[in-house]
Amino acid sequence: MTAAPSAPVRWDPDTYGRFEAERDRAALDLLVRLPDDLDPRAIWDLGCGDGHHASLLKRRYPRAEVHGLEQSADMLAGAGARDDTVRWHQGDIAAWAPERPVDLIFANAALQWVDDHEGLFPRLADQLAPRGVLAVQMPMAFETRHHTLMRDVATEGPWAGVLRDVPTIAPLLSAETYYDRLAGTCADIDLWSTTYLHALTGEAAVLQWMSGTALRPYLTALAGSPELRRGYLDALGEALSRAFPKRPDGVTLLPFPRLFLLARAR
């Protein structure tokens, strides 16, 4: 949930893909909860990134027309190369208006980047065909230690002026509010949260993890100021290494809470 930044956030599929196994885990946990009787004709993966999950959905539902919607041309470039049986679209979830009702809307780790969830979730539900499914996973990252450090360090150095007005990920609504916003049009609403304890490897692992996602708005804002960028990342890296020490076997444990939501149109 961010207001539109002045410059579009630059995504980097290579940096994002560095922890593919850990990032995939939640998406797969969401996929296995899709109802057994779902036989979709039209599927949209919103904020599809490099297209990995849209491609998986096409394999699972070969009769369906599968679409991937993604704002970042950099992320979408990999998607097109990955699978030509999926229809790829560059666009904004906030403005998404499919031509036909959709049987499955899938959004993994994407909607937290979109503003106004009070309005967004009912709008998404309105796009569902009867008995269509909305399947969403979102990091509950705002209150985590690593996000707090990211924001705190952003205010504490010569980079503070550049970063002050850069919108970052905002808190999610409460689980109860998502339920209430969907209950008018959907049934079988299933909400749960899980905290993963990601076992990250490599140097400055949490900083590397954040460089693929949460830090993108800050990295975009600092792209024209290499010294400020280096200073901010060094300071944040030190703070993160203290908060998340590397263990003797080289693993850095990162607790990461996530909210899952499945809802079925009446």
Ligand SMILES: C[S@@+](CC[C@H](N)C(=O)[O-])C[C@H]1O[C@@H](n2cnc3c(N)ncnc32)[C@H](O)[C@@H]1O
């Ligand atoms: C953390 S990545 C997740 C990508 C993919 N769903 C996955 O699970 O691997 C978030 C993606 O959402 C995209 N995104 C963010 N805001 C968006 C918007 N308003 N419209 C479309 N895509 C958006 C980003 O460009 C990025 O590729």
